[in-house]
Amino acid sequence: MALRDPSALLGTRMSLGVRTVVQGLWRRAFADVPDHVRVELVDMCFQTRVPLAISGFTLAIVAAHMASASGNMWLGVLSAVGAAVTVFRIACDVLYNKRKPRGGFSPAESRRWEYLYGGSSFVFASLIGLLGFVAFRGTSSAHQLLTTALVFGYAAGIVCRISARPAIALPALMMVALPTAVSAIGRIEGSFLFYTVILLAFLLGSFETVSFLYRQTVEQISLKHQFAMLARHDPLTGLANRLGFQEKLILTATRSQGYSELMAVQSIDLDGFKVVNDRYGHPIGDALLQAVAGRLSGMLRDGDFAVRMGGDEFLVVQCAVANRDEAMLLGRRIVKILSEPFAMVDLELTIGASVGIAIGETGDDPSALALAADKALYASKSSGRNCVTFAQPSAVDTIARAG
Template identity: 40%
Template sequence: MLYSMWLPIFGMGIVFVGICVLVGRELESPFLLFLAAMGALTTFLRLATIRAYSRAGPIGSFDDLRRWERRYAIGNYVFAILLALLNVVAIAAHYPLLHLITVSLVFSFGAGIVSRTSIRPNVCVTSLLLATLPTVAALALHALERHAMPLHAELFLVEALIVAMITALSLQTVAHLYRSAVEHHTARHDMAKLARTDALTGLSNRLLLRELFQLHTETAIRAKNMVALHFLDLDGFKAINDRYGHPAGDILLEQVARRLEGMVRADDVVSRLGGDEFVVLQIGLRDDSEAELLARRIIREISKPYIVDDISMSVSVSVGIATAPKLGVELERLLACADAALYRAKTDGKARALFCIEADAAMADIAA
């Protein structure tokens, strides 16, 4: 978001340079002409940094993002200091119309960074204070100078108070906008997470499974590896639901989910499709034996007793296995193949794991 603001930076830079040149000539001030040159250089460098960021492409590293943020912040700070110096010089010259322009420029800068940079409150607040505090001090000091103009001291003190009050209100606005942004992004994150996870177990659901399957399958093919899709169905779960009720069944499903998560590697994926059906996506296999080892371990661990409300309960699990790219790289076809193998496993006596064979694949293709 910070690096999408080239137009306000360009516009504010042009206005600042123009005012410095105009006022510098009027007051015959080499310092203001120097500020004009510095303003032009700073604006050019800020725009060049934005260009460099856009050409850098997607940045995934948090440390790299921090470095880019610091570069943006430094540009903001330098420009805020230049604005403050312009106001200090202009106010000391006692040129009321000029004060109106330069102080308005500070207000414009402040309004811009509050509305666009409040997502980074440290950058926003520091830039705002760098521009406004010297301006307030210059107005207050100028009020102490003797002058023939009526209400000179009072008017400059009032102007200093106005700038100070608007600065304080701007700080409150930054805090409000930041809280709102955090709440908004948190809500979006939570909604995205809910859309991709199973509400009961916290495992990935079919949507997230599809996304991760696509990612891992492409990686496996490039590395000439396989992925194995284990389709799991609990044996005897309906009897537990019927005897102890759905709340007990839900607790047992949560315990099953935790056991599955504890059995797989960090890159593997455990999903719940619904009811008592789970899927384990095993990544980076060299041959089928690795999938068979995991399936046997799943059967052994899932078949151990569970304690639900101080009651010992037991289920077993049947597993159907399909591998990619051997059986294709489409998730739905692999699920159908693994489901057909799972059906054979249940028919053959349950609590066993079977690989998808040609007959299973043919059955899956017919069903599709």
């Protein structure tokens, strides 16, 4: 049995290794990320106005110089197209930032902007690749030096500025580098072959750098959103906390500007929870709070939300309430459902709930509504618990309509 050539075996293994690396990078480049992360990644692409201008007009100047020196009219056309594409890309950047809402674009809108950015990036990268191809088909070392600087400079810019969207960065890198490499290797000369090897090596290295920067960016954005969510949500139940309550009310008021809506704030206190927590311990108490949060969330309509204020105190906010009866109906339902037994491991626990309700307009002071609902809650507990009490219209000045 003949032995295989060791150098051929090594070359095969290296080829397979390179292919595996590239395939892995490509899969990660086109992998889906959560919508809120993708929106921020796309937004990063539209913060590159200065690099766009520098690279674009450098391409136009280099192509115009080569056209003048060689008499090739097509290079003049390439220069004009490069300048036009650059103006278009800068205009898109300006328009994106001008139209961007305060809270950012929706995922669907962000995706459309991404397609626009990606398409214009591919066109521009192809122009640089074409210029490199033409330069290395010719004999002018000065032109080859200029296009080499342009290719490496723009590739470095892609790695630094567009790595947030590798699905754009990796194809653009190939469009920039491969035409130049193909033209150089076609010269079949030692120095040009060496140049091609170096260019392709840097291209592969750029792939890995883009992948690394992309992973780091996604992790940072994900952590930022996680910390933001923890700051606004109760870690035990997942409901909004006090800060989240204030922000949601402000958002509700903003959305209803221009027309008046009634809003009900229901303050809820669990009757008998302390006895359960003291008797069975905090793990059972925590599980019971989570179950209460689940039942409250299951009773809410779209647009309504529940809040854990701390301990065994909760709030439920009803937006766009038609009248007092609608709020009373939910309050009674809360008392009924929270009074039903909870199955906790091998235990069946029964507690109760007292509810106080305050009704006002969406433009009213949220703190005043919550305070009025809290006072009504104390009245419920004083009346024997497991009941619902409305705040009096005079309990807080900002409540304009109570029925």
